[in-house]
Amino acid sequence: xxxxxxxxxxxxxxxxxxxxxxxxxxxxxxxxxxxxxxxxxxxxxxxxxxxxxxxxxxxxxxxxxxxxxxxxxxxxxxxxxxxxxxxxxxxxxxxxxxxxxxxxxxxxxxxxxxxxxxxxxxxxxxxxxxxxxxxxxxxxxxxxxxxxxxxxxxxxxxxxxxxxxxxxxxxxxxxxxxxxxxxxxxxxxxxxxxxxxxxxxxxxxxxxxxxxxxxxxxxxxxxxxxxxxxxxxxxxxxxxxxxxxxxxxxxxxxxxxxxxxxxxxxxxxxxxxxxxxxxxxxxxxxxxxxxxxxxxxxxxxxxxxxxxxxxxxxxxxxxxxxxxxxxxxxxxx
Amino acid sequence: xxxxxxxxxxxxxxxxxxxxxxxxxxxxxxxxxxxxxxxxxxxxxxxxxxxxxxxxxxxxxxxxxxxxxxxxxxxxxxxxxxxxxxxxxxxxxxxxxxxxxxxxxxxxxxxxxxxxxxxxxxxxxxxxxxxxxxxxxxxxxxxxxxxxxxxxxxxxxxxxxxxxxxx
Ligand SMILES: Cc1cc2nc3c(=O)[nH]c(=O)nc-3n(C[C@H](O)[C@H](O)[C@H](O)COP(=O)(O)OP(=O)(O)OC[C@H]3O[C@@H](n4cnc5c(N)ncnc54)[C@H](O)[C@@H]3O)c2cc1C
Ligand code: FES
Ligand code: FES
Numbered sequence: 362x363x364x365x366x367x368x369x370x371x372x373x374x375x376x377x378x379x380x381x382x383x384x385x386x387x388x389x390x391x392x393x394x395x396x397x398x399x400x401x402x403x404x405x406x407x408x409x410x411x412x413x414x415x416x417x418x419x420x421x422x423x424x425x426x427x428x429x430x431x432x433x434x435x436x437x438x439x440x441x442x443x444x445x446x447x448x449x450x451x452x453x454x455x456x457x458x459x460x461x462x463x464x465x466x467x468x469x470x471x472x473x474x475x476x477x478x479x480x481x482x483x484x485x486x487x488x489x490x491x492x493x494x495x496x497x498x499x500x501x502x503x504x505x506x507x508x509x510x511x512x513x514x515x516x517x518x519x520x521x522x523x524x525x526x527x528x529x530x531x532x533x534x535x536x537x538x539x540x541x542x543x544x545x546x547x548x549x550x551x552x553x554x555x556x557x558x559x560x561x562x563x564x565x566x567x568x569x570x571x572x573x574x575x576x577x578x579x580x581x582x583x584x585x586x587x588x589x590x591x592x593x594x595x596x597x598x599x600x601x602x603x604x605x606x607x608x609x610x611x612x613x614x615x616x617x618x619x620x621x622x623x624x625x626x627x628x629x630x631x632x633x634x635x636x637x638x639x640x641x642x643x644x645x646x647x648x649x650x651x652x653x654x655x656x657x658x659x660x661x662x663x664x665x666x667x668x669x670x671x672x673x674x675x676x677x678x679x680x681x682x683x684x685x686x687x688x689x690x691x692x693x694x
Numbered sequence: 695x696x697x698x699x700x701x702x703x704x705x706x707x708x709x710x711x712x713x714x715x716x717x718x719x720x721x722x723x724x725x726x727x728x729x730x731x732x733x734x735x736x737x738x739x740x741x742x743x744x745x746x747x748x749x750x751x752x753x754x755x756x757x758x759x760x761x762x763x764x765x766x767x768x769x770x771x772x773x774x775x776x777x778x779x780x781x782x783x784x785x786x787x788x789x790x791x792x793x794x795x796x797x798x799x800x801x802x803x804x805x806x807x808x809x810x811x812x813x814x815x816x817x818x819x820x821x822x823x824x825x826x827x828x829x830x831x832x833x834x835x836x837x838x839x840x841x842x843x844x845x846x847x848x849x850x851x852x853x854x855x856x857x858x859x860x861x
């Protein structure tokens with residue numbers, strides 16, 4: 362591991378300025394992903410700008426320009442977010458996504474921003490002895506011909522087939538969340554869908570953020586209408602494993618038909634995959650097994666699979682059917 | 695880069711100079727001689743390095759010591775300093791181990807887990823997110839899933855944690 366300087370800025374702005382000034386600097390939050398990468402040699406910063414003790418740890422209702430939002434500070438621990446009463450009652454998809462991830466210990470360490478900005482678990486990305494375009498641009502992608510069980514099936518590129526590992530991110534994708542970012546030019550707001558990106562020919566960049574952009578909060582719109590939402594994760598063992606596929610869904614129904622339906626998938630792409638074609642197909646419809654299957658298949662028209670990933674198509678279809686049927690039943694109760 | 699940090703470990707204050715790359719786990723074991731937390735995987739995957747950090751269960755292998763300057767750590771050794779803690783007695787009573795390597799981590803994790811449940815934290819298997827927590831076996835298994843046991847002593851561990859959950 363490279364020699365490391367550790368700085369503890371007093372303010373968020375100071376943190377941004379420090380990272381901007383030092384080309385080898387990076388933010389440290391809970392450290393559950395970054396410290397692992399320091400050990401593995403996947404990340405080799407020379408300055409850690411420790412933001413964990415910055416007071417970005419509140420969960421509060423704020424009246425915004427477009428109505429009320431629940432504002433979640435970047436440093437709120439995953440365990441505290443999942444246990445928050447408003448999150449449990451209004452945004453179960455967030456609580457469920459968090460509780461399906463990692464372990465009790467890790468959720469006490471992991472922060473909201475750190476979770477969203479964690480890097481792929483692709484085995485080749487984490488193994489510095491193998492080529493990986495995400496870690497070292499231009500070296501090639503070992504996952505194309507190698508171990509591919511976790512590879513992407515949507516939106517991948519010839520350069521990278523990695524998937525985004527965060528469960529929380531998939532949950533936030535259906536809530537039309539907003540990410541609050543402090544940069545060198547001050548504060549700005551990014552629609553959640555625009556935080557993460559597809560790999561294209563620049564797989565090194567997971568997000569649209571600049572190196573010195575500090576995420577300070579995530580805001581969830583507090584819609585006066587109740588949306589039913591949940592998260593279903595399928596994994597190799599019952600607990601403490603990353604998703605093979607996962608489904609986040611949110612619905613509002615009137616007289617047996619959807620008035621608002623949103624769907625996002627995890628474990629299938631370089632970013633949380635908002636299934637907008639499937640949503641359009643289900644708009645104003647009854648939620649039946651046939652309707653959901655048809656909608657999923659429409660979304661999956663552009664999928665690319667191989668021997669290792671073919672299983673994901675059926676798994677995703679069945680998980681989506683199960684999740685939406687359950688939510689529709691709950692909504693009609 | 696070296697820096698002096700202060701830590702309260704099992705009730706005793708320490709000032710210790712550490713390189714910025716040293717984990718809390720290595721600081722406890724190699725610098726302060728507290729070998730209660732164990733190094734299993736060193737990558738956050740097994741739970742054997744679990745302690746109570748500022749009151750909550752926490753891994754120490756993915757924590758840099760300098761980031762926790764001023765923190766309070768309680769290890770399994772500290773929990774049993776005077777007499778065995780309720781959770782430790784339950785592990786003894788129900789053979790919650792075989793080789794014992796994962797045990798200090800299991801014990802700290804169980805103590806932290808029971809406190810979380812008392813505060814009403816739900817888990818992945820909690821059906822009604824708004825209801826009070828009831829620690830049945832499915833809940834205990836899920837909530838302890840961050841602690842692996844290479845010997846497979848899970849039936850004894852579950853029995854011990856079930857016993858401890860009764861108070
Ligand atoms: C064994 C294991 C199992 C896991 N299982 C799961 C799982 O099933 N599901 C899941 O979703 N996750 C899982 N995780 C990942 C875990 O959720 C992440 O490691 C954690 O959320 C990262 O948060 P952190 O605060 O520790 O981030 P750090 O490690 O501190 O940082 C992660 C990245 O975010 C950047 N960063 C942090 N804060 C900010 C900020 N405010 N602004 C800008 N950049 C920032 C850092 O520079 C770094 O690049 C697992 C981890 C482990 C070790
Ligand atoms: S040694 Fe820390 S989790 Fe395995
Ligand atoms: S008792 Fe041997 S590892 Fe658990």
